[in-house]
Amino acid sequence: MADLAVSTPARDTAATQDRVLQVLLGAALVLCLAKPVLPDFLVRLPEAWIPPLAQWLDYFFNVIVIDTLHINQLTRWFAEGPLEFLLGATANLLEGKYRWPYLDDPLPWSSIAAVAAVIGYYLGGWKMSLLAGGTFVWTAVMGQWEITMETLSVLAVAAPLGFAIGLVTGIAAWKWKSFDNAIKPLLAVMQTLPFYTYLLPAVIFFKVGPTAGAIATTIYATPPMILMTTIGLKKVPPEIVEAGKMAGSTRWQMLTRVFIPSARTEILVGVNQVIMLCLAMVVLTAFIGMPGLGGKLLAMMNSFKLGRSFEIGITIVLVAIMLDQLSKAWVVKLPEHHERGTPWYIRHKYILLAVVVFVGFFGLAQVVEYFDEVGRRQSLSVGREMDKVIKWVLDIDLIQAITGGIRYVLNVWVLIPFRNALLWIPTSAFILLMVAFAWGVGGKRPAIYAAVFFTIIAFTGWWDRSVITLYSVISAVILSMFIGIPLGIFAARSAKWSRRMLIICDTAQTFPSFIYLLPAIMLFGVSDVTVVLSIVIFTTVPLTRYTIEGLRGVPPEMTEAADMSGATKRQKLLSVQLPLAMPTMAVGFNQAIMFAFFMVIIAAFIGTQDLGQELQRTLAGTDLGKNFVLGINVSLMALTFDMALTRWAAKRKEALGLG
């Protein structure tokens, strides 16, 4: 009885939903077919209708923010004062800039590598020790010490800053519901804004170079820290809270002695994300002239020196894995007790050991020059030789035939027709199609947002470029579905392969996105296909990952029930496992689309015709308004997908009763 009462209205709404979907799609189709006779404004908005948004924003920034409020004086003061001081200090220690604390020589690489090894051992035993120490030894002997330290010295300032800002904001969001509601949409936009949009304001308000780099990096890395802090604080068990209150804690004591320590795990996961995002971003700040690993890589790629690029790529990957693994080890590291009467040198053995190896290698470096600095001649870099090898391999006819074939087929048969088709669709029909998609997938709210967002995009006057951006994203994600999902299904068949594949995916996800351009450029040179393929490589990772997690997460009693019903493997997969894995796979799909939006913008420097290209151009000037409008366009498109897919995954999960 109760079931009937519930299901009837539900079925009614399902029917209405289908009808709305049909109407939307029908209207879009009519608009497409009637294109030749449509009034112009339904095909593309006429120039005259487009409000000069960028100029208004420029006015806002230039006249109000800068000339009237003098915000830039404050930010410049901050950039030239405390921030530059901090950056100068880390830079002096790590790579030898002449600033406080006025060491005439940077710290010897061997000392730093040795201390890293001790920290690694403390956090995770021999493996971590080897990873941490090894990474630094590799960078030193490959002759990349200085650029690595340039990157790390910015990271050493940006990551703690991001942590502190994120923690405080997260606490505020947890404490005041209204503040939480206010920053939520802001954070959603921030997490989808293309990184170029962070860069230009940073340059304008905080000077060129490391200061702007550090600021852009910090802002970019903060949102997940805020979210993790709020989540962690909300998750503190009520009994611990009550125990704190019954002990007569004041509010401050509650926060500092009860809530924050109890939320340690989530906060440290936030720290891990801050560090990883900082690394990803600090590499990208190469685009505003930040020296370091990213800058060198960009320069090498631009001059097509693939051997050196590859070596730097390895360094970036190693640094990423090291930072990720160490911070993750820190998350799970729990304090251990010492028996009473343990002497102090055992209690503090790790600190002691670190000091000893630091001083030891410092001394050694004064005597043996090699342990202080690896000279150009001494480095083991084989970049030039590798260049030759790579060029030789790429010159092999077979390889040329294969890559050429792939490029031709993709370009002529798939990508260009698809792109032209998307560009051919009238704006009005396109908006209707997006609304229909959001309606069909997510329901009413996402559909309304889709309508609003895409109408805004139409009115910004960057419609064609937005569509081209979208085309790259969609085609890349569809292509990567053909790779990622079968790969995931295959790996999910056995526990062993699932675990291996997940480790690979997790590791790959820590790489700064920049790295993914390397293989695509190596194989396909500089072309449209390269852009799509680099996105494909990047987005295959989350698709594979969540396919495995979805399939492995199917409750065993359900697969057992399928087995006992005499289902074949194929039947089991198609009618039991995949439907139940769909909500999780949708999360992966969503992540793939977000990654694609991120990557398509980076790939712009290869030479595309999308928003990324325009965005990159704005970096050269002071077009804050235009930069912002372009960034918002990307963000709005990404948010449309994000909302629809997240909503769908949540609804499905609820419907399937998979908590």
Added chain:
Amino acid sequence: MTSEPPVISCRNAWKIFGPDPKGYLRTMPEGHSYDQIRADGYIAGVKDVSVDVAKGEMLVIMGLSGSGKSTLVRCFSRLHDITGGTIEVEGQDIMALSENDLIELRRSKMGMVFQSFGLLPHRTVLENVAFPLEMRGQDRHARRERALEVIKLVGLEGREDYFPRELSGGQQQRVGIARSLAIEPDIWFLDEPFSALDPLIRREMQDEFLRLQDMLGKTIVFITHDFDEALRLADRIAIMKDGAIEQCDTPDQIVLNPQTAYVRKFTEDIDKARVVHAGVLAAPVNGQAPEGEPVQGDMTILQLARQLVNDTRDHLPVTAKDGTLMGVLERRKALDVLLGDQ
């Protein structure tokens, strides 16, 4: 009981959860039932409860999950603010306390033990136990001394530097108990302290708890969903259902005279002879002169079973601990209790 004023005095206390509890309670018609309140979109966590807790008494609040027992005890300590009525602790209306006064009250007078222990995972046993002392700003040395003392009291010596996750459930709860005792509270709240433990450990912890209570003589409000536990520990039991107290009485009276059908359901399967004391069953002397060896009033009927079966007298004198005559026990009545056909 003595004529001393009660330590906790709760008068017509209400705790209602929902969008506007205060406004709802004001306009709610008299005598609305739990289900009617729920139909209006509100949950009556505590429904018109009046109860006193005397100094040195152990009041056990018994009820199934969702009956409001945990909510009630949280109202006593003002972890929850009540919606209506008054709660006085040592004559002080706790709803009138400022935040600082409330903190001071908890720091000096109250201790609480939680069902899933509520230990701070990042602190050692010693630091957990010293936590309330640290909150009130005692210096490191003094709080260490005191913490070690209580840790010894609950039998956890040698585990001071362990972290909660390194201890068994029973040991963790000992830490919880030690922490609640560290400030030497006058009032001790225990919220299902042994429910998360397995039965053997639970029994052991109950014995341990009785031993502590013998030593310390605190005023205790103890919550449980286990009727046997309630009978074993309580001076008085308050049985709760749907936020209201169904009956509040001594274990003997609850077992002998359950006042509602709900309470009777609990008592049906209980071996009454284990609960009922000779002194309670004894009738006033009324001029009779019972002869021979008296029985002790504070012994249960079960403890007297052999004697009751073998004795030939119809009436037995009952004496209190100090030897004074309490009354006369009718042997037939006692045997009825013993044999379960009352």
